[in-house]
Amino acid sequence: DGGITQSPKYLFRKEGQNVTLSCEQNLNHDAMYWYRQDPGQGLRLIYYSQIVNDFQKGDIAEGYSVSREKKESFPLTVTSAQKNPTAFYLCASSLPQGQLNTEAFFGQGTRLTVV
């Protein structure tokens, strides 16, 4: 079945450690996105990528890094520089704007907690 998979579902991190969240899609989508969700804040864009080996900063990129070495994969690293990393993280993918039936498909999310 085609879809987008995030792992792990729950992740615990000690302060000062880097951690990587996985996002894989088999929908053959060009674009992939990472969002952070906090109560009352909606979905805030961290990074996005439209093609392999290229990505752009979103609205809250500080303390995060990404890579796009393969079309199917867009991992997000939460670094120790991120001051308040505890949040729910959502990955999404989409076809380019202008394609018929453009929409974003989402993974099930990763809940990151700093302990």
Added chain:
Amino acid sequence: AQTVTQSQPEMSVQEAETVTLSCTYDTSESNYYLFWYKQPPSRQMILVIRQEAYKQQNATENRFSVNFQKAAKSFSLKISDSQLGDTAMYFCAFMVGGGSNYKLTFGKGTLLTVNP
């Protein structure tokens, strides 16, 4: 910068009644897509309805319909015959850009509660 504003943090409606969720956006682009997504307690994001900006006809999907006012940059969602399963967080979003540079921006959401 493109922005999406949902002015109603929370709303409630009685089962079987109709409710309208508001959304406004700001962009200088003329071609874009608008979406309403639903996030139930499971937190899985589900597409409710989509509207292409170049289409004048308002989109409908069963009990869900939109009122798209391009000049006013308004995109409201109407839910008819509300059901208990409609209880969820609803996000308005739009995709804008061209060529290989496009992004998807969300509002802060409206928490809708359907009461029995």
